[in-house]
Structures are given as structure tokens and as C-alpha cells.
Amino acid sequence: MEQYRLEQVVKIFGRRQIALGGIDLAVRRGEKVALIGPSGAGKTTLFRLLNLTLRPSSGKLWIDGHEVVNLHGKKLREARRKIGTVYQQHNLVPRLKVIHNVLCGRLGEWSTARSLLSLARPGEVEAAYQALKQVGIAEKMFSRTDELSGGQQQRVAISRVLLQAPEVILADEPVSSVDPTLASSIVRLLTEISQNTRKTLLVNLHSVDLALEFFPRIVGMKNGTTMFDLAPDKVTDDLLEDLYSGHLPQIERDEITDEEPGPPILQ
């Protein structure tokens, strides 16, 4: 069964800033895929299309065999609920307590009234506790989120996705703002979750090493198109050099603010 199918997906921002220039991709259910490529390759834009934040300018996108490009309202929200996203900058609400950020994962299930009530008296505390325990920060449940370190906040974001219990997990540069040892453990955690619950997992990674170590399928992206789509043992140094050629070496690349084509557009 196919989780995702993309046919000639194009995304253009404004008049002519081409972020994606015709992507073809198919991802099977339960598959683990790492996307690598230089900054500005369109990886983040692709993820925002995959989690239905953005609509493609042209092309077709199927999720679970259903076409999703023209979904609106309730149908669109239901489709989004099945896709959990971990973001590079965590994208948590800093002034809320950790538990409320985790419970955000339930908003798609909850009625508006119930979600409001939960701000006064948190609902599903046990589920939130289990999710935080799974990522090892259960004791922070009632702390304010902005009091946590970057790595801890990323774990809160993962707990949010755990509570959402989606069919797909998308992780957009989940480890680029944490130190290398923590990075490896967070990627391991994500792959384990995917393994244990048979969730499809797509991860954008800056670190080629982590991608090759943890993922059976590597997609290289550059200039808004896919360059290769191979098993890790087939990804040669030549291919990697080609992928990153014309771009600054690794250390300086971190300096560049990550690809951010226009403001987030919510629909």
C-alpha cells in the first residue's frame, strides 16, 4: 500500500521563485526514508506539501490512495491529523506548559470546547505522561516550555507527535539545533518509534552520516528536484560530492539561515 505518491509536483512562491520543479516520489507504508541535500534544495517546502500546510502549484499528490490537493475544511483537517510533523525549531508555544504543548497533538480529535476546557484542567494527562516518559522527560510535564533546553524541547515536540498517533511521521531537520550525540539519539528514537508502530517515517537531515547509518532509503535533493533515490550502500562519495557541489562546505553552510521561502501559509 502506498503512503505517498507525488507526480510532477511543482511549488512556486510569488511569481517565479521555483521551490520545487517537478517532484516524482512514491513512499510505501511503513517505509523509512531520509532526504538529504544542500540548503535551499526545497526539502522543507516538500515537507510542508507532504503535511498539507502548502498546496502544490501544479502536479498531483496522493496520500493513502486519496487525492489530497483539493481538500478543504473538515476533510483537510482529518487528512492532516494522520500526519505528524517534528519541526527544526520545535515550533512549540513557549509560554504554555509542556503538557499543553504535548496535548496539542490531540486537538485534531478534540472538540473546540474540550480543548478549551483542557487549558484549565488538562485532559488525557496519563497519555501525555506516557509520551513524555517514552522520550525521557516525564518530570518536565508541568514546567513552562520555554524553561527547557533545545534538546528537551525537541523531545516535547516528539511527544506531541506521539500523542497525535499519526500514520506518518515527518521530521524536518529534527536534529540541526542539538549537539551531535543528542542528534544521534533523537534520530534513533524516531526510527524506533517508526519500527515499533509501523509508521511511515520521512526525515530531512543535514547530517549525511546519520542518514546513511539509520535509513534504508536515501533521497538526494538539489535545486527543487530529486537527484537520486538509492539504498545507503549505493550512495557513493561521487554522488554526494555532486549533490553538494556549488555549495559552501559543511561548517559554513550552517551559518546560512535555513531555506525559508516566504511566510508560512496556513489554509
Place this chain on the structure above:
Amino acid sequence: MKNPAHPYSSNAQKSAFPYLFGLFFLLALVDSWRRVGVDLFILFERQGRDNLTKFVTGMFPPEHSAQFLSLMIRPTLETIQISVMGTLIAIAIGFPIGILATRNFSVGGILNEADTTGAPTRFALRLAIYYCARGALSLFRSIPEFVWAFMFVRAVGLGPFPGVLAIGVAYGGMLGKVYSEIFEAVNPRPLEAIQSTGANKLQIFFYGWLPQVLPNFVSYTLYRWECAVRTSAILGLVGAGGLGQQIEISMRMFNFNEILTILIILFLMVAAVDYLSARVREIL
């Protein structure tokens, strides 16, 4: 930026604007000094000194007879009522217009959902709403409270009500402007993340948007309430009730000691509001 190897490279093309602006500011300062006739020595010349002494010595001791104090209770309560009602009206005016005057909301939709690419008329309409809202806010606050009160006294008669309206409109303009700046600073990324869980607009509003704006919103509104207490006293001078009206009466009778009493009451009220808002900010 993690590693600013060339900290100045980004402003390579130097702009002359800061220098021009600095020069302009300096000229304006010199010119203002000369024209307004700042002359501190006038304060110490014979006549000025005499008047000042008469005023200050006349203030002591502050009037504290039980009769006068009990007379002040009603105007004091009235001042509080004027400031509270005025601030509430100001919020009712400032909040909605403030939202329209927030560029990324009125042009992009309250959660940036409006897609105006390829729809120039819709874009122009939204831009027009934005500029109208900004214009209205500027108008409301550029006319001094005092003048508003003057107009409302003519319209609805003497008493606290014109004072309430004056504060409501003038402060509505100020609150709206600051609200729009607070709204402008909302980080849309958490909103996008909450949306991606399948949340609806109201849920995004309460979980992502409100927690981000609430602290600044509350603390600035409380500050404006504090100002409204003071302003309501001034508005009394044009007949809009409250302690201001008492100040005016005492001024006319040259009862400076009564004025000092009223000023002390005002000071205590402002201090109390300040204390209250400090506590509220702590909770948030």
C-alpha cells in the same frame, strides 16, 4: 547567526540616512530651544519666585477636615469609574481595529491563510482595509483627550459620561496601535505546527495565538488604565466629572491646600493601580 565571521559585511553599502537623521535632529533641537524660549532663570526672578512660593506655601497643610474628605469620596469613586469604563471602551475600539491594522493579518488573513497571489483586486481591497484601520487609529489618538472631552461635553452634557467617551476614543487609538504591534510579533511557526495536527481555527487561536499575545496585551492595557486615572482628572477641568472637576473648583477659589489633598488622592490611586498591574504581570 551562529558564527559571524564578517560581522560588518552585511552592511557593506553604508547608508547616509543615520547621519542625515542625526543632523536633522540636532537642528530641530537647537531651533526648538530658541523658539520655545526655554529660560530657566525666569523661574528664579522676583515675580515668578513670589507666585511659586505663594502657590506652594498655600498648599500646606493639605486640607484634611473630615467634611472635605467625605466630600471627596464621590468624585474619587467617579474618577475610578470613568477610568475603568473608558479603558473598557478603548479595548472594544482598539482590539478589532488593531487586528485590521496588523499588516500580516489584514493582508494575509488572521492566520495567514489568505492566498492573494493572482487576485489583485482582493489584495487591493485587503490593503485598503489595512490603511483605513491605521488611519482611523491615528485620527483617534492625534486628537487630544482634552479636545474629545470638550466635544463630548457639548454633545451629551456635563458629567462623567463625556469623560468616559473621550478616554475610550483617544485611548482606543493608542491601544489599537500598540495591539497591532503586539499582534505583528506573533511567531507563526507554532501556529503552523498546531494546524498540522488537524486543529481548527479556534483551537489554533486559543493554543497558539492567545498565549503569545496575552502577557504584553494585558500589561500594556493595565498601563493605559493607570494613565486613564490621571487623564480622567484632567478631563474634569472641562466639566467631565470626577476629581478634575474638584481641582477646578478649588483652583478658582484659590484653595491650594485642597488641591494638594486631591493630588495625594490621585497619587495613591495611580500607585494602587500600578501595584495591581505588577501583581497581574507576575501571575502571567
